[in-house]
Amino acid sequence: MEKKKELYRGKAKSVYETDDPNRYIMYFRDDTSAFDGQKIEQLERKGKTNNRFNFFIMKKLEEAGIPVHVEELLNDRECVVKKLQMVPVECVVRNVSAGSICRRLGVAEGLDLNPPTFEFFLKNDELHDPMVNDSHIISFGWGTQEQIDEMRAMSLKINAVLKDLFDKAGLILVDYKLEFGLYEGKLILGDEFSPDGCRLWDKETRKKLDKDRFRQGLGGVIEAYEEVARRIGCPLD
Numbered sequence: 172m173e174k175k176k177e178l179y180r181g182k183a184k185s186v187y188e189t190d191d192p193n194r195y196i197m198y199f200r201d202d203t204s205a206f207d208g209q210k211i212e213q214l215e216r217k218g219k220t221n222n223r224f225n226f227f228i229m230k231k232l233e234e235a236g237i238p239v240h241v242e243e244l245l246n247d248r249e250c251v252v253k254k255l256q257m258v259p260v261e262c263v264v265r266n267v268s269a270g271s272i273c274r275r276l277g278v279a280e281g282l283d284l285n286p287p288t289f290e291f292f293l294k295n296d297e298l299h300d301p302m303v304n305d306s307h308i309i310s311f312g313w314g315t316q317e318q319i320d321e322m323r324a325m326s327l328k329i330n331a332v333l334k335d336l337f338d339k340a341g342l343i344l345v346d347y348k349l350e351f352g353l354y355e356g357k358l359i360l361g362d363e364f365s366p367d368g369c370r371l372w373d374k375e376t377r378k379k380l381d382k383d384r385f386r387q388g389l390g391g392v393i394e395a396y397e398e399v400a401r402r403i404g405c406p407l408d
């Protein structure tokens with residue numbers, strides 16, 4: 172497959188066109204961003220770690236019957252993905268309270284949420300990803316009721332698979348963000364799943380092993396990502 176021009180440069184990844192009109196190459200840079208791009212640093216090994224982590228998780232989800240855009244791992248930083256038409260919302264599932272839900276609702280960090288919460292956020296850094304509901308999504312034409320129902324159902328099915336996978340590795344899947352897109356009219360999981368877009372705590376010590384280490388300046392960011400990868404059996408080389 173021939174890599175062509177850079178089509179889109181996000182905060183941590185770039186997307187390249189290829190000679191196949193239905194495929195892109197997704198390139199994981201070392202850039203690490205938080206607070207809607209206000210804090211950006213290069214962290215050594217980050218691109219490689221997240222590319223391999225994402226490939227490992229996406230294949231586990233595919234095995235569990237979730238349609239995913241990732242097809243092939245090309246090298247340390249790149250994978251081949253299906254070209255999706257993205258739905259411009261982010262789907263967030265929470266098993267334990269942390270982050271923005273604590274600020275918004277004035278609740279303590281670390282409360283078990285049973286059943287898990289499900290929220291939509293508009294993908295818009297300038298507006299700091301405001302929360303939106305089903306009615307906004309339909310009225311503004313970002314998605315249909317059917318797509319909303321499917322994104323919610325898939326996000327919760329993914330929760331069952333990943334909560335169990337991380338639990339077996341001694342980790343709590345606190346929360347995570349997913350993005351979906353359309354391929355030949357079908358909803359498919361897009362973007363990435365890595366410690367950049369989820370919260371993972373050690374079950375015993377509750378040590379944070381995700382991007383909160385970067386957001387909160389706790390250090391050892393990539394070392395934590397590598398530890399999670401090692402614990403779930405994800406190869407990094």
Ligand code: TMP
Binds near residue numbers: 261370
């Ligand atoms: P939040 O606590 O900031 O709402 O985020 C919940 C989870 O979703 C957390 O693991 C981070 C992830 N997330 C992103 O990675 N990017 C985003 O733009 C949003 C809104 C959430």
Ligand code: ASP
Binds near residue numbers: 182206367382386
């Ligand atoms: N949308 C946010 C950002 O990447 C999420 C985060 O703070 O990680 O800037």
